[in-house]
Amino acid sequence: TFEGGYIPVEKRTESDRWILSKLNTLIKSVDEAYNQYEPTRAARLVQDFVTDDLSNWYVRLNRKRFWKGEYNEDKKIAYQSLYECLEKIAIISAPIAPFYSESLFKxxxxxxxxSESASVHLVDFPEVNQQVIDLQLEQRMSLAQQISSLTHSLRKSQKIKVRQPLQRILVPVLNPEIKKQIAAVEDLILSEVNVKEVEYLDDASGVL
Structure with a gap:
């Protein structure tokens, strides 16, 4: 995965930069929880990241990059981003899940x-890389996650499978800045929920 060197974050895709931003935000929050003697909060933060961000979103969005046969730079970038997340998760989880973290790290x-360390428990707690934290990107992607989740829930309630394409989804947006952020991730949303277009509504009074 790291043969040929580490690929700089700025050369990676938006989804890679997002997950690494979320990872460093997580490291910062978990460190604060440990310093405040709140291991339960730390565990929940890690769990939410692994479930909602890494597994259900990043890996899901990039599954074609992981599965495709040829080992090109794009696939290498995806592997490096995923590896970095798993490695850091093992390290920051070591105080609360020592045996699992050790197994994952090894x-x-x-x-x-x-790593030259024989054990995850001998590794220093990772430092937060402030340069890769992009809060605006995190907010845009959070909106994409929320809209996609709601759309999937609506499909499920109406018994419409994801493989059946739909013409459009209606998204009530009263804030122009929020609309701009959603528009920036619109293609991603359409691909994820299998819909052809997003129609923005500036009046949600008639929407249930």
């Missing part, structure tokens, strides 16, 4: 040989 390091 499994990763056996392949990559990135």
């Amino acid at each position: 499994s990763l390091n056996e392949v990559s040989k990135r």
